[in-house]
Amino acid sequence: MGTLGRIRSVAVATGLSVALAAGLSVGLAGLAAPAQAATTTVTLTGPSSARPGVSTKLTVTWKVGGKAHAGTVAVQQRVSGVWYALGTVKTSTAGTGTISVKPKATAVFRAKTSSGVYSATKTLTITTAAPSSFTAKGSGFGHGVGMPQYGAYQLGLKGHSSTTILKTYYKDTTPKTVTTPQNIAVQVWGPEPYGYAAGKYSDTATSTSVHVDAGTWRLRSSKNTTLYEGKAPITVTIGVSGTKVTASFPVKSGTKTVTKKYTDSTLRIHWSGTTYYKSTSTKAVATVKGAQGSYRNGRLTISNIGGHPNVVNDLRLNTEYLYGIAEMPSSWGAGKGVHALAAQAIVARSYALTKLGSTNAKCRCNVVDDVRDQNFTGWKKQNEGTNGYYGKLWVAAVKATLTSTTKAKALTYGGKVVATHYYSSSGGRTANSQDVWSAKVPYEQSVADSWSLTAPGNSYRSWTRTVSQATAKKVFGLPDVKSISVSAKYSSGQMKTLTATSTAGKKASVTGKADTLRGKFGFPAAWVSSFTAS
DSSP states (O other): OOHHHHHHHHHHHHOOOHHHHHHHTOOSTTSOOOOOSSOEEEEEEOOSEEOTTOOEEEEEEEEETTEEOOEEEEEEEEETTEEEEEEEEEEOTTSEEEEEEOOSSOEEEEEEOTTSOBOOOEEEEEOOSOOSEEEEEEEOBSOOOSEEHHHHHHHHHTTOOHHHHHHHHSTTOEEEEEEOOSEEEEEEESSOSSSOOTTTSSOOOSOEEEEEOSSEEEEEOTTSOEEEEEESSEEEEEEEETTEEEEEEEEEETTEEEEEEEEESEEEEEETTBTTBOTTSOOOOEEETTOSOEESSSEEEEEEETTEEEEEEEEEIIIIIHHTBOSSOGGGGSSTTHHHHHHHHHHHHHHHHTTOSSOBTTTTBSEESSTTSOOBOBHHHHTTTGGGHHHHHHHHHHHTTEEETTEEEEEEETTEEOOOOEESBOSSBOOOHHHHSSSOOTTSOOOBOHHHHHSTTOTTSSEEEEEEHHHHHHHHTOSOOSEEEEEEEOTTSOEEEEEEEOTTSOEEEEEOOHHHHHHHHTOSOSEEEEEEEO
């Protein structure tokens, strides 16, 4: 083979250009030899196998007299029986250095010091077998529709008001004061009202318990008569009997303790320091076993739905409910981030208002306390931090958005209060609602969002996730998957179509709504830029 042919062979085997391969084939005569008073050793190490054309690091280790040596070492590759210079590596004072290679076929390498000492050969086997997994690279967290909370935070830090934040992310909307209902009913424990699999979010047990920590408490009947009143702390066991609900608890009778039990179609538990019971007395807190929150405000209404207890916290919408919404870090309120908190309070209220038209018979509530609606943890949020420091920041932000218990700011579009969606952070641009779900919502259309990517503390500005071979085969319906590419994206940059190729060369594509695709892989978000074979 002639010189030009050999250079071309180097280019093909290494992935280098012909010109670069020619340049790297220069001899090593010009390299200065180090002073050596002892044996010189050089080794070349790295993975034993790699994917075709995938960058793989090889490590050179140079020692003189058993000690690390800094200098320049040539790395060579054998092509058709002839060794060609691939590049040089400068070893550090630790005696090591690396070089990246991208062979498309199995290749053999060696290292050579300037004194003419060679390493043992290193074979890098190129395999075309399906990889065991893939690494997906992405950005953002959440569905992508509406307001990204980190984006709102950064806008607030830059001095923008809650109104500007909301109008940035919700097109043609207007935040304004509206008249609202006074109360809201929040399911905090009970059966599934929205059609999700039983137990995914809901509670499937036939009993739970309510604990009141201090002050006094009372149990009320379906006719609003007091069945029992006593001192706390107390733990009340809640169960079911036929179509009714039961409440039982221990009571001291002289020197003995007896159990009292009441049965009714509806039972209500009140505790002191609330708008329902002894408002100026000791401020007690109620908890429900298995619920995510604790409850300083309101009352608990307990009923039987399908043979399961159903526990609802009845409380004031604009104050007590909003004080317990746990969707944004309260700590952001310590400075200009308070504008983001105010924006969050407004959209949370707006969402809730759209759910107050009627009571959902499947939970006898307006909303539930988790991501199916909005995360509500009650007193846990309101009292967050040492002596409630952070909770007070959140409460102050909520108060800044209201006039009274029935007048407060909400987001409107065309003069009507609208349901508003929000999430943690985008991948640089928000999504069109119709690209994520199905319906086109005019005020939830894609807008640029550099704010999320520059917000302090956003650990999801970039991320990686592992996709197993088993998952890839299931998603694409192929016997095996060699590679995956993002072949089409929505205007938001979220993935729209993914294409996989099997080891036999067969291709299969999956196209879907952005949220459906991210769900197939369990990704934090649908802003996925690449899949790399592991």
